[in-house]
Amino acid sequence: NPYGTQRGRKGSSDARGPCTALSSASSPEMLRGKRVIVTGASSGIGEQMAYHLARMGAHVLVTARTEAKLQKVVERCRELGAASARFVSGSMEDTAFAEEVVKEAENTWGGLDMLILNHIGHSYFNYFDGDVDHIRKLLETNFLSYVAMTVTALPMLKESEGNIVVVSSVAGKAPGPFAAPYSATKFALDGFFSSLRHEFIIENVNVSITLCILGYIDTGKLNQETLTTWKAKIEDTFVN
Ligand SMILES: NC(=O)C1=CN([C@@H]2O[C@H](COP(=O)(O)OP(=O)(O)OC[C@H]3O[C@@H](n4cnc5c(N)ncnc54)[C@H](OP(=O)(O)O)[C@@H]3O)[C@@H](O)[C@H]2O)C=CC1
Numbered sequence: 171n172p173y174g175t176q177r178g179r180k181g182s183s184d185a186r187g188p189c190t191a192l193s194s195a196s197s198p199e200m201l202r203g204k205r206v207i208v209t210g211a212s213s214g215i216g217e218q219m220a221y222h223l224a225r226m227g228a229h230v231l232v233t234a235r236t237e238a239k240l241q242k243v244v245e246r247c248r249e250l251g252a253a254s255a256r257f258v259s260g261s262m263e264d265t266a267f268a269e270e271v272v273k274e275a276e277n278t279w280g281g282l283d284m285l286i287l288n289h290i291g292h293s294y295f296n297y298f299d300g301d302v303d304h305i306r307k308l309l310e311t312n313f314l315s316y317v318a319m320t321v322t323a324l325p326m327l328k329e330s331e332g333n334i335v336v337v338s339s340v341a342g343k344a345p346g347p348f349a350a351p352y353s354a355t356k357f358a359l360d361g362f363f364s365s366l367r368h369e370f371i372i373e374n375v376n377v378s379i380t381l382c383i384l385g386y387i388d389t390g391k392l393n394q395e396t397l398t399t400w401k402a403k404i405e406d407t408f409v410n
């Protein structure tokens with residue numbers, strides 16, 4: 171359930187309420203023909219979101235680093251009924267690439283209705299090891315690229331009165347152990363996008379910002395051992 175959706179509407183003549191992003195997610199018809207970018211769409215939650223959008227008849231542009239996987243995702247999207255499907259591959263460690271993805275949408279569609287920011291760079295989930303460079307790199311990938319894509323996409327999203335969806339985590343709202351670098355990048359997203367949402371309301375910008383706070387979703391990334399070890403460590407400290 172998306173958290174914190176709010177649409178700028180003070181004095182607006184737009185009849186759509188603050189829940190447009192929510193209802194579009196539950197009413198397939200509202201996504202038909204919409205032009206949507208999904209990042210981190212070569213696996214996991216991003217890949218599944220691309221398939222949902224395809225079933226709803228949207229135009230999808232998927233991105234991640236692994237071209238071979240993206241090719242398969244695009245094929246599947248076409249089979250599922252996407253209005254069109256294409257990919258751009260590259261790394262979000264580089265904000266220039268982030269901007270390039272948005273420009274690709276502009277060049278092919280001449281506009282954009284929804285920007286779904288979902289990718290995350292690789293991190294470790296254990297005691298903080300003191301590696302400052304890792305945090306800098308993770309901030310580039312998990313945070314700055316989100317900002318860069320938003321900046322580049324904003325003129326098109328204003329034009330379409332579109333939606334920005336930011337995928338975050340429980341670890342971006344309530345910090346727990348073994349996730350310091352990752353948690354920091356997710357808190358950064360909340361600070362930036364929640365502040366921007368307030369500005370949109372003040373300035374009557376009719377672009378919604380939805381921050382999604384997800385709990386654990388098994389996408390085959392964590393092995394049972396990691397989960398059991400975590401549970402034991404956390405229970406030792408907080409429960410026993
Ligand atoms: N799964 C979970 O339990 C939870 C997930 N979330 C959030 O959901 C979102 C999706 O997570 P999930 O599906 O689990 O993650 P996955 O690890 O399955 O997918 C991550 C995606 O990001 C891409 N990616 C990785 N590194 C880069 C990079 N440097 N540049 C561009 N793309 C990159 C990967 O593709 P490639 O390697 O090909 O680049 C992949 O498509 C994230 O924002 C995560 O924080 C939140 C809470 C819980």
Ligand SMILES: CC(C)CCC[C@@H](C)[C@H]1CC[C@H]2[C@@H]3C(=O)C=C4C[C@@H](O)CC[C@]4(C)[C@H]3CC[C@]12C
Binds near residue numbers: 338340341349384385
């Ligand atoms: C209030 C708290 C006690 C609740 C604790 C919830 C914990 C267990 C939840 C909240 C956020 C979750 C992590 C997350 O956001 C993203 C990923 C990346 C993915 O590739 C592998 C799984 C991982 C590490 C999740 C693991 C489980 C976490 C820490």
